[in-house]
Amino acid sequence: MLFFKEFNQTILEILILIILVFILSILKFYYDYFTRSTSYSGPLPVPILGNLHQYYYHRNDIQTWLQHLSLKYGDVFELYFGSCKYLMISDSRVVERVMSPLKDNNYFVRVTTKEGLEDLQKGHNGILFNVDFNSWSNIKKIFIKAVAAPNSLRFGMKLINNGFKDLEKFLDLLIEEREEKSIEVDFIPWTRRVFAEAIMLLLTNRHPDLLSTYYNRITNKNPDNIQKNLHEEFFDRLNITSDCVQYYLMVPSLIRNLPFVNFYTSYLYNNMMWTRNYMYSLVKERIEENESIDYKEKLLSPDMLNLLLSANISKDNDGNEKPMTIEEIGDNIAEILIEGVDSPSNTLSFFLYYVGNDPDIERRVLEEIGNTFNHRPKFNITYEDLNKLEYIEAVIKEVLRIRPVTATISRFTAHPDQINEYKIPPSTQLSVNIMGLHMNPNYWEEPMKFNPSRFLGNNEKETYDKNAFVYFGGGIRMCPGRQFAMTQLKMMVVLLYSKYKFEVITKDPSSQYSVNTQCKELKVRIKHKK
Numbered sequence: 360m361l362f363f364k365e366f367n368q369t370i371l372e373i374l375i376l377i378i379l380v381f382i383l384s385i386l387k388f389y390y391d392y393f394t395r396s397t398s399y400s401g402p403l404p405v406p407i408l409g410n411l412h413q414y415y416y417h418r419n420d421i422q423t424w425l426q427h428l429s430l431k432y433g434d435v436f437e438l439y440f441g442s443c444k445y446l447m448i449s450d451s452r453v454v455e456r457v458m459s460p461l462k463d464n465n466y467f468v469r470v471t472t473k474e475g476l477e478d479l480q481k482g483h484n485g486i487l488f489n490v491d492f493n494s495w496s497n498i499k500k501i502f503i504k505a506v507a508a509p510n511s512l513r514f515g516m517k518l519i520n521n522g523f524k525d526l527e528k529f530l531d532l533l534i535e536e537r538e539e540k541s542i543e544v545d546f547i548p549w550t551r552r553v554f555a556e557a558i559m560l561l562l563t564n565r566h567p568d569l570l571s572t573y574y575n576r577i578t579n580k581n582p583d584n585i586q587k588n589l590h591e592e593f594f595d596r597l598n599i600t601s602d603c604v605q606y607y608l609m610v611p612s613l614i615r616n617l618p619f620v621n622f623y624t625s626y627l628y629n630n631m632m633w634t635r636n637y638m639y640s641l642v643k644e645r646i647e648e649n650e651s652i653d654y655k656e657k658l659l660s661p662d663m664l665n666l667l668l669s670a671n672i673s674k675d676n677d678g679n680e681k682p683m684t685i686e687e688i689g690d691n692i693a694e695i696l697i698e699g700v701d702s703p704s705n706t707l708s709f710f711l712y713y714v715g716n717d718p719d720i721e722r723r724v725l726e727e728i729g730n731t732f733n734h735r736p737k738f739n740i741t742y743e744d745l746n747k748l749e750y751i752e753a754v755i756k757e758v759l760r761i762r763p764v765t766a767t768i769s770r771f772t773a774h775p776d777q778i779n780e781y782k783i784p785p786s787t788q789l790s791v792n793i794m795g796l797h798m799n800p801n802y803w804e805e806p807m808k809f810n811p812s813r814f815l816g817n818n819e820k821e822t823y824d825k826n827a828f829v830y831f832g833g834g835i836r837m838c839p840g841r842q843f844a845m846t847q848l849k850m851m852v853v854l855l856y857s858k859y860k861f862e863v864i865t866k867d868p869s870s871q872y873s874v875n876t877q878c879k880e881l882k883v884r885i886k887h888k889k
């Protein structure tokens with residue numbers, strides 16, 4: 360009896376001790392929080408999680424949540440992901456400094472080495488998370504040559520043209536089958552496949568046959584019996600890969616490894632590894648191919664994969680330049696594929712949605728296409744033609760103002776800074792709050808209204824504050840694929856609206872899960888134009 364009494368007593372003491380430690384650590388957390396040196400307002404964080412629980416609560420519409428927070432807490436406020444503090448910025452004066460085009464602007468780095476990136480064995484050697492200026496700029500030069508040089512832009516147009524021809528073939532087959540000569544489809548899988556085929560061909564000279572495999576599956580009586588091919592599987596997993604990187608950057612490993620949470624963590628991690636292994640085998644295949652052809656032929660295919668294979672970008676331990684490893688090359692290509700597929704396809708889907716819901720805007724889009732191409736039934740679109748499409752460009756900009764491809768853009772500062780009234784302490788993680796800027800009544804008249812005409816002024820600087828419009832980011836890390844993306848988008852708009860009439864059925868194609876905008880669904884009825 361006495362033994363049990365003493366045993367219970369000890370258990371009780373241990374419990375009290377645990378509760379005391381728990382209470383003390385909470386008190387310490389809030390003491391540190393309320394006495395922090397430079398403080399901005401923001402939603403109250405909780406220990407370990409910070410504001411992550413609020414983030415996940417609002418995960419279906421992070422952009423609106425961030426917009427509300429900036430209205431509530433001001434143009435510079437704090438948000439905690441785990442114990443990491445982010446300063447969320449939606450003051451255009453701060454953005455101007457943070458997104459300066461100068462090489463040594465103090466804000467070159469996106470994020471510093473984070474345990475999350477290390478846990479993913481994702482080094483800092485690609486474009487997106489590179490912290491070393493020289494290695495980043497070498498890879499960027501290759502990117503510009505393969506994607507953004509005038510020849511590459513023209514080649515990109517040709518690829519979109521070919522992709523559209525395939526799309527047209529399959530849509531026409533579907534339309535012809537119907538008595539009513541129209542078809543209702545979710546447009547997202549189609550548009551995503553056109554862009555994915557184009558960027559894959561541009562970067563790796565490999566045709567992934569995504570449109571034909573998709574058509575075969577949806578027209579088969581037992582679609583579930585038709586297995587996805589490897590390329591399809593890869594592109595379906597790509598946006599999970601992008602979510603995985605965000606998740607590893609934001610969620611501390613302690614939480615990632617908690618029971619039940621670890622199921623989700625493994626799901627993301629395994630997806631990431633699957634896409635990586637796919638990329639690595641693609642690189643290995645190319646190395647074998649190159650070994651079997653002569654030097655002259657190799658020069659004929661200056662795609663990004665070959666350019667990366669022949670460049671000396673990495674450095675060994677003694678600082679000597681050396682070729683990149685298969686893994687480094689694969690990760691580089693995968694990064695660009697992620698950027699190059701989802702951003703344009705979401706933008707095009709939202710374009711169809713907004714234009715389809717406003718007959719006046721639709722009329723102006725059709726008029727511009729008609730006038731530019733003189734109502735020619737068959738035409739070859741040139742790069743110069745695309746530059747004339749001012750109204751369509753304004754609609755694309757307005758889509759990207761209201762539906763930016765990402766809710767935030769990160770920058771890290773090593774040195775302290777003072778930007779107007781804002782003090783930026785050293786080692787601060789900044790995050791440009793895009794919705795806070797794009798929907799800010801200080802910078803935009805009727806910000807909630809979809810109004811492309813706001814971008815039609817003769818001189819952009821006079822009509823809007825360019826630091827309040829960061830649809831392609833800004834400064835030295837600004838999207839290097841922007842011209843390529845704009846060219847492809849305009850081309851798709853011209854081709855689609857010249858041939859088809861669209862009736863938008865989906866009422867709310869709102870964004871989905873995570874900081875990246877994902878158009879969830881876009882049901883449209885498509886028929887031929889008379």
Ligand code: HEM
Binds near residue numbers: 845
């Ligand atoms: C509608 C289409 C697109 C939009 C709205 C878009 C937007 C963005 C934004 C906001 C950033 C961050 C910029 C910053 O940190 O300041 C970015 C970065 C990037 N984008 Fe795009 N993008 C698009 C299409 C593309 C395409 C088609 C490619 C490739 C072919 C691409 C490649 C990249 C790369 C490599 C980066 C990282 C740049 C760096 O860290 O230095 N993007 N993009």
